[in-house]
Amino acid sequence: MSGRRRLLIGSAVFILTIGFLVFRSPRTSDEVIDAPAQESFLSTATPFVSTLQSTTTATPFVSTLQSTTTVPVVTTTTTVPIMKEKPYTGWVDPRSVGKIWGNVVEGILTFRGSPTRSWHGEGPVPMTPEVAWRFPDDRMCSMTTVHGIAQEWCGIGWTGQPAVFERDGRTWVVFGAYDGAVHFVDGVSGGRILPDFQTGDIVKGSVTVDPDGFPLVYTGSRDDELRILSFDREEPVELWSLHAYDVSPTKWNNDWDSSPLVLHDYLFAAGENSRFHIVRLHRSYDSEGLVAVRPELVWDTAGWDEDLLAAVGDMVSIESSPLILGDVLYFANSGGLVQGWDIGGLREGSDPKRIFRYWAGDDVDATLVADEEGMIYVGVEYERGTERSHQIGQILKLDPSRPDDPLVWSIEDRPHLGSGVWATPAIYGDLVIVPTDEGKVHGINRLSGELEWTMKLPGPTWSSPTIVDGIMVMGDCSGRILGLDLSNPKFEPVKIWEVKTGGCVEASAAVWRGSIYMGSRDGYLYALRDPN
Numbered sequence: 001m002s003g004r005r006r007l008l009i010g011s012a013v014f015i016l017t018i019g020f021l022v023f024r025s026p027r028t029s030d031e032v033i034d035a036p037a038q039e040s041f042l043s044t045a046t047p048f049v050s051t052l053q054s055t056t057t058a059t060p061f062v063s064t065l066q067s068t069t070t071v072p073v074v075t076t077t078t079t080v081p082i083m084k085e086k087p088y089t090g091w092v093d094p095r096s097v098g099k100i101w102g103n104v105v106e107g108i109l110t111f112r113g114s115p116t117r118s119w120h121g122e123g124p125v126p127m128t129p130e131v132a133w134r135f136p137d138d139r140m141c142s143m144t145t146v147h148g149i150a151q152e153w154c155g156i157g158w159t160g161q162p163a164v165f166e167r168d169g170r171t172w173v174v175f176g177a178y179d180g181a182v183h184f185v186d187g188v189s190g191g192r193i194l195p196d197f198q199t200g201d202i203v204k205g206s207v208t209v210d211p212d213g214f215p216l217v218y219t220g221s222r223d224d225e226l227r228i229l230s231f232d233r234e235e236p237v238e239l240w241s242l243h244a245y246d247v248s249p250t251k252w253n254n255d256w257d258s259s260p261l262v263l264h265d266y267l268f269a270a271g272e273n274s275r276f277h278i279v280r281l282h283r284s285y286d287s288e289g290l291v292a293v294r295p296e297l298v299w300d301t302a303g304w305d306e307d308l309l310a311a312v313g314d315m316v317s318i319e320s321s322p323l324i325l326g327d328v329l330y331f332a333n334s335g336g337l338v339q340g341w342d343i344g345g346l347r348e349g350s351d352p353k354r355i356f357r358y359w360a361g362d363d364v365d366a367t368l369v370a371d372e373e374g375m376i377y378v379g380v381e382y383e384r385g386t387e388r389s390h391q392i393g394q395i396l397k398l399d400p401s402r403p404d405d406p407l408v409w410s411i412e413d414r415p416h417l418g419s420g421v422w423a424t425p426a427i428y429g430d431l432v433i434v435p436t437d438e439g440k441v442h443g444i445n446r447l448s449g450e451l452e453w454t455m456k457l458p459g460p461t462w463s464s465p466t467i468v469d470g471i472m473v474m475g476d477c478s479g480r481i482l483g484l485d486l487s488n489p490k491f492e493p494v495k496i497w498e499v500k501t502g503g504c505v506e507a508s509a510a511v512w513r514g515s516i517y518m519g520s521r522d523g524y525l526y527a528l529r530d531p532n
Contacts, residue, residue: 107165121511133190139523156519160507176203220256361388379421409449475505
């Protein structure tokens with residue numbers, strides 16, 4: 001080939017290569033997103049999700065062409081900012097709202113599943129369920145005294161959600177009942193795994209199973225005792241108890257209806273003695289490999305203040321379960337006082353400090369529930385007929401970041417004294433769903449506070465809704481366990497199925513991997529599954 005021809009070909013190749021590289025040239029790592037674009041990008045982040053920095057390097061384009069003219073290798077790199085989560089160092093990551101509690105024990109370990117009281121279980125939900133088994137053979141009943149009158153109570157009542165979890169290849173169902181016992185049942189067969197642990201009176205609330213894998217159950221009873229039970233022996237063993245009157249001063253009652261929480265080796269428990277208790281557990285295993293605890297009461301406080309007593313008198317207690325979001329512990333009492341306590345320094349020896357106070361006007365036995373934005377939903381009873389109850393209503397959305405004016409919206413539902421809300425609200429998408437004592441179930445747009453729908457069931461409806469995979473499971477006082485379709489949240493849920501029991505169903509369901517476990521006042525716990 002002549003030199004002139006080689007020169008022409010080499011020049012053409014060079015020009016084409018340079019043109020291609022100029023056309024393709026990406027932004028280099030020295031360039032940045034312009035400020036408006038960056039602001040728009042970050043504004044789409046989910047609330048409470050940290051903006052984290054990382055680097056991704058795009059594969060460089062390399063062109064190596066050979067001719068009589070040598071073209072240098074060109075390498076370009078593009079760095080794109082992405083979102084990456086930082087580990088959370090506080091008590092309860094706000095990003096955990098609606099998610100399973102931890103990653104050590106699989107299951108539903110406390111009332112409403114998590115410290116934010118917002119995780120309901122794991123599907124699939126049975127679509128044509130029937131009774132797989134009923135526990136026990138004889139009804140769970142015992143006598144208890146209410147206002148000096150002895151009465152027989154049977155079954156499982158408010159709140160009464162079983163703990164369901166996996167251990168050693170087996171599904172455990174653990175719950176307390178009105179026979180005064182804590183039961184340890186095989187979720188598949190319905191047979192006893194361990195003998196019953198008998199307390200001195202009925203067990204009303206929901207037990208809590210240790211989330212860190214220690215074989216421990218935390219439960220209260222109407223016999224005045226909060227207990228820690230081990231279940232790694234041939235029978236359950238009481239390792240420790242706290243009497244309602246081991247602290248002072250107290251108010252009104254001595255039951256333990258609240259479902260405790262366990263976080264970072266601390267036990268958070270509310271009592272009907274109207275006090276809140278924090279216990280350092282010091283969990284360990286002994287020389288024989290059996291679980292051990294060395295509990296230490298590190299802090300307790302009154303659930304009331306003088307302003308509340310001046311408004312409602314001194315018959316106040318705490319029956320609702322504690323909620324923890326971020327570094328704030330929330331609870332409410334039967335006087336309607338909703339409180340938030342900063343526990344950020346607890347592990348370093350600092351006492352909690354109250355940072356939020358709101359008076360809801362009347363008894364709050366329903367547990368507070370948080371959403372992903374840190375809002376708190378409150379169900380309020382109407383028992384005292386206070387002016388405050390008329391002013392603010394019975395279903396409330398509070399914004400704790402505005403402590404001086406936290407009420408976002410409210411809805412009234414007080415047809416008569418003794419009405420209002422006992423069930424714990426449930427969040428599903430943009431809805432908050434709240435049953436009332438009258439048998440109404442409200443679906444409320446949680447952003448606007450507008451009522452989307454109301455359905456009517458035989459009341460009282462104290463059963464707190466359990467929602468998994470768009471199916472709401474709850475009970476009514478005609479004795480039914482219902483499966484309701486929430487696929488169209490703008491309209492009243494459609495009943496998919498019902499299973500009849502022999503008594504009022506005021507307990508809450510546990511939905512776990514194809515089974516529903518739920519108690520009734522007829523004296524039994526039911527396991528529901530699809531046939532076969």
